[in-house]
Amino acid sequence: MDLNYPIISIVIPVYNGSNYLQAAIDSALAQTYRDVEVIVVNDGSCDEGKTEAIAQSYGARIRYVSKENGGVASALNMGIRLAQGDYISWLSHDDIYLPDKVKRQVSLMRRQTHQRVIIYSDYEALHVDKDKLFSCKISHLTPDNYLRNMLQLLFRSELHGCSMLIPKDCFEEVGFFSEQLRTTQDYDLWFKLLRYGYEFVHLPEVLIRVRWHQNQGTLSMFDIHVREVENLYVWAFDQFRKEIITFPAEEIHDLITVLRRRTLKIAPDYIAASVRSADYKLFCKLGIRLLCRNFTDRFKALIMKTASVGLYLVPQVVQNWIFYLIDRYVFFIKIDRTNHSRSIVFVVLPESLHTARWINQFIDQGWDLHVFPALDTGKVHPELKNTTVYYSFYGDIGINEKSGNRYQGIYLPTSMGVFAAVLLRSLLQRFYPSYRAHQLSRLIRRINPDVVHSMEFQIAGYLTLEVREVFGKEFPKWIATNWGNDIYLYGKLHQHQPIIRRLLECCDYYSCECNRDVVLARENGFKGVVLPVFPNTGGYDLALAKKLQHPGPISERRLIMLKGYGLERGRAVSALRALERCADLLKENNYQIVIYLASHDVIFAANLLASTTDVDIRVFPFSADAGRQHYALSHEEILRLHGQARISINNNISDGIAISLLDAMVMGSFPIHSCGACGDEWFDDGITGLIVSPNDPEEIEAAIRKALTDDDLVNKAAAINWNTALERLDYTELRELSVQFYSRVFTGSEGR
Structure with missing residues (x-):
């Protein structure tokens, strides 16, 4: 050369x-x-x-x-x-x-x-x-x-x-x-x-x-691109781990922020967790040195020798001390059952609107309601009210002071308390991964509830199963509620199939929102009692809903609602591609698109669509401020927007009865719903809604064009769907069904 x-x-x-x-x-x-x-x-x-x-x-x-x-x-x-x-x-x-x-x-x-x-x-x-x-x-x-x-x-x-x-x-x-x-x-x-x-x-x-x-x-294969980038960055971080963890903290924070803005989740979370893990090791080393200042030389030598053998041994002492405090302040509580006829322990995802709406139905029943979050985040949905919530640590952030909830755990005030809570939870998770199962077990033994109700399978249900297998037959009556993806989607994955079967074999009662999922539960080995099939989120105040609806015919509305779920199960990006194909119709008739509960990838795709087509798009992210409120919009605000919409689109590969579908039907908006989500159990395809393939933008485009151009279709559908809501979604009637739901379990000899 x-x-x-x-x-x-x-x-x-x-x-x-x-x-x-x-x-x-x-x-x-x-x-x-x-x-x-x-x-x-x-x-x-x-x-x-x-x-x-x-x-x-x-x-x-x-x-x-x-x-x-x-x-x-x-x-x-x-x-x-x-x-x-x-x-x-x-x-x-x-x-x-x-x-x-x-x-x-x-x-x-x-x-x-x-x-x-x-x-x-x-x-x-x-x-x-x-x-x-x-x-x-x-x-x-x-x-x-x-x-x-x-x-x-x-x-x-x-x-x-x-x-x-x-x-x-x-x-x-x-x-x-x-x-x-x-x-x-x-x-x-x-x-x-x-x-x-x-x-x-x-x-x-x-x-x-x-x-x-x-x-x-990168755009035409966007979903593939996101997966490849996630995998690449995780691999690259592992290759350069020693170098990256020495970066200044602000640079690491900026990098993680940039990755999340690019609609990534797995890679930035992995980097953040890995850096925290490295910080904990340094924290332990510094803690040992500070601790040793107050002891004799002989004891110093003993501690330093222990540290040299393995840092994992020292945090065990810290872990035992933390457990003492948690047991003292979380579980060694006085339980007064004199004023309560029944008690329920809910094992739930506490930041979910589904959880809040379901539990709120029973706050005036005189029952003793205990909420055990399967994820130890220290936060609850702002609409959850008048229950006792059990966390290891909690603070001011993520807590609604006006909710009437009682919190059991170690209170860590101010923003510094949030950092300490994250640190302590991560230490527990690292050195005792099953600590949450231990806490749930202690709580159940202490309270001895009439019913344990796990709401969702893959997190809450699996945690309850872990505790149930320790208790054996002494475990209280167990209701396992299946949410949209729990059996229909995860039941197809080999790593989940044996756990789902074991869960269904162990629970006494099974509840779900779709008749489809009753069949799947039986096929997966459930032999207990199936409770009545109706929405897991409670009903609607239909009088309030009527007030929130925009007056006039549905055909005169100029708003399109899109549920912004993406990542693994959501396909809002496919819906956006379909809307892009309809840009001529949208601009000609001055339509506005509102995307709510939007994940990072959907936000990116929406911004791109707005910049290339000049279509008016408003985006409300899934989390407006992770420190204060889980949702950017309250449920009432979402309902009000559905009440102004001509069509509402919910597009994903798996679901049960989506709240977004019921919201649309109650508020008069014409539903376009993906197959695989039980929409056919609520509306007639082609008459009161349209069912589409979640991965086919052309089919979704055809459905959107039909709903935007056929005034007679959307006006008639709204009237029929309102009658369906009157028959099946009235809050008072569903609340009574929900109370009977538990009464049947409290008093019945059914189940195991």
Whole structure:
């Protein structure tokens, strides 16, 4: 290799790229650095030969090869293997190089003291749909912190692969682009190169122009992209764990915040938990040193020896002390049953609206109601009232002082108390993972309730099962309530199937919202008593609902409601793609879209839709302020919005009777509901609502267009659905059914 005049191979992978390919090839051939070869790899385009015709029109000026479709990574790898150059420069078919790109990078490469160097530059981005040009310059690098700089850039995805000049030899050492990855093959390789010790050198000049458009893989395969990024960042954090945990706290916090804003959840949570774990070890070391100041030299030696054997031994002492306090303040309480005829221990997800609405039905029954949160978060839903709630630790944040709830646990006031609570809970979880089961067991023995009612399977139900298997036949009567996904979705997963079967074999009573789930429970081994099937959330104050409805025909409403669930089960993103296809109709008739309970990925997709279509969109996130309130909107505010909506969309792969469906029916909005969610047990498809496939934007689009253009359909549906609400959703009638629900368990000899 001639170090002064190396040959540069520009590799252009392309799939159905006839719209942009010519500009990309022209920019490669127009480089002012002359020792360049251009390789175009056609990745099995299926555009009637248009892409191939463009490439072949350049004749001998480029090397053209065609292959079966295998993804961009496979096309890049083929081009790299065919390359005769000393360095590789990747150019996407929809991007262009500025004329001096290669020349400027080779010039900088010559000035390096070794060859294990990768040059990268700034770039410009053209937003195709808006015809706007943005400058993307990397300007926040900190001197003398090379590795920290690079990790920040990679985790924030601020490097562009087409801005790089890469030694070809590195692919033989590190490996090629991973062909199993569809959208993150580039950053997967950059992390590996950094781990292998290659040096990334920044050239602070704009040398490429990239295009942002709807057909890019990160957008057209958004769900796949999110999963790949989550997995990549978890893997990358493990590779650089020792380095990252030494970052300043504010940098780690900023990084986690950035990742969460990008709709990620698993990776930032994993990083946060890992950093906290490292902090705890340091905390334990410092604690030992402080503790030793007050003891004799002999005792100091003993403690330090214990610490050197394993830090896990020292926190056991701390753990025992914490358990003493918890037992003293949480479970060693005086139980007065003289004024209560019956007692129930609810094992629940306390921040759920389902939980609050169900339990609130019984606060005036004279029963002794105990709420044991399966997740020890220290928070409850703001609408939960007049119960006793058991936490290990709790504080002012997440607690509604006007609720009338009584809290048992160690009170830690102020924001510092929140930090201490998180620290102590994490220590317990780390060194005694079953501590919550221990606490539930102690509570049940102390209270001896008439009924234990677990509401939800995978967290509350599994925890109750763990305690039930310790008690055996001495366990109180157990009602297991199935929520939407518990059997229908998780029952299909091998890791959950045996636990679900064991739970159904052990519980005495089973309740659910769908007749579908009764059948599934029986198929999974339940032999006890099935309680009446009706909504797990209680009913509606229909007089109030009528007042909240917007006056006039439903067809005159100009609002669309969308439940913003995404991530594993929600498919609000598919609904947004369908709405994007209806942008002409939405803008023509001045419709506004309201997205509520929106997860991070849905917020991202909604912002993108608003920017590309100019459709009026309001987004209310799932958590407005995690410290104060679990929801950005109260349930009454959501009802009021449904009362202004023409259609309400709930799109996910699994559910029971979704509150959003019932809200829509009560408030007159026309429901568009995904299959697999028991909507067919509440409305007639095509008459009083529409059922769609959750993963098919075209089918969802057709349903939306029908509901937006057929005034007679939505007006008649609203009248029929209101009658259904009168018959099946009146709060007073459902409350009476719910009281009978427990009375049957209290007095009956049914069950086991």
